[in-house]
Amino acid sequence: MTAPTLNGTRYPQPVDALMPAARKLTTELGSLPSRNRLMREFxxxxxxADDLRTRLTAEHEKQTRTEQIRTAMILRGALLPLDNALTEMTEPAAVPLDYAEPIGPNPAPAPVAPEHTPPADPTPATPPQITPAEQVEQVTAVGHPDTPTPPAPVRPAVVWPVVLLALPAFVAIWSGWVGLGGLTGFGVVHPLPGIWDSFSINSAITLPIGVETYGAYALYVWLSGRVPAPARRFAKWSALGSLAVGALGQIAYHLLEAAGVTSAPWWITTAVACLPVAVLGMGAALAHLVRTHD
Structure with a gap:
């Protein structure tokens, strides 16, 4: 059996016929009824139910706008006397007449409109709460217009690939200098006779340690840019000279080894013998220039 509708009939009624009852239900509830409430009620x-609620929403919005306009008009009407009074106070004084004014009783003073005081808000305004994240964002976003934006930090390049590439070169250079030292008279010596007779060292290792280490350090001083100009200039040319001497030493060793020579010529021996002294002098000069700021 079909449940009866509002007017007692069992036939479905159009939305227009349901609008009065829906308005009454809205007034009783004090708010717009939900779709389920409309379906259950009618x-x-x-x-x-969706169509009925859409019409109720449109009427409610229209009524709200009408009340807002009416309130604004009432408030404007209440402020109009105050505006007129302010206009009269700011008008210029009357210009004196050239003819005599008629003598008579003073006119009654014009009524002054009472000063309008807007009603105080019973609830004091609460300042908006700003979270620490928003505060940090505001401080970061707002700055002085003349303050330049700090550049983004640049990640330095990694160094370990260079060390990996340098290991084979270190082995080849070390063996070349030690072999050349053996062909030019460098060999095992006892540096502490009478003190430590059993202690011995192969003096050929002084060649790669002295020449190549000085060349690497002088190259670092030249490219660092943190030393005086004379020190940089000396480090530049001495580093290039050390690298050139190292290359010549490797060439000489491999040529002699390939030719089967067991003893280097005298001029190669002379040049190789002077290398430790030259490295000592260049190292002392570079250390002096690096520490001098004159």
Whole structure:
């Protein structure tokens, strides 16, 4: 059995016929009824309930706008006397007449409109709460217009690939200098006779340690840019000279080794013998220049 509708009939009624009862229900509830409430109250389907609620919403919005306009007009009417009084106070004084004014009783003073005081808000305004994250964002976003934006930190390049590449070169250079030292008279010596007779060292290792280490350090001083100009200039040319001497030493060793020579010529021996002294002098000069700021 179909449940009866508002007027007692069992037939479905259009939305226009349901609007008065829907308005009354809205007034009783004090707010717009939900779609389920309309379906349950008027025994209608979901599409008709949606249409009915859409019309109620439109009427409610229209009524709200009408009340806002009416309130604004009432407030404007209340402020109009105050505006007129302010206009009269700011008008210029009357210009004196050239003819005599008629003598008579003084006119009654014009009524002064009472000063309008807007009603005080019973609830004091609460300042908006700013979270620490928003505060940090505001401080970061706002700055002095003349303050330049700090550049983004640049990640330095990694160094370990260079060390990996330098290991084979270190082995080849070390063996070349030690072999050349053996061909030019460098060999095992006892540096502490009478003190430590059993202690011995192969003096050929002084060649790679002295020449190549000085060349690497002088190259670092030249490219660092943190030393005086004379020190940089000396480090530049001495580093290039050390690298050139190292290359010549490797060439000489491999040529002699390939030719089967067991003893280097005298001029190669002379040049190789002078290398430790030259490295000592260049190292002392570079250390002096690095520490001098004159």
């Amino acid at each position: 025994h209608i389907g979901a599409p008709k």
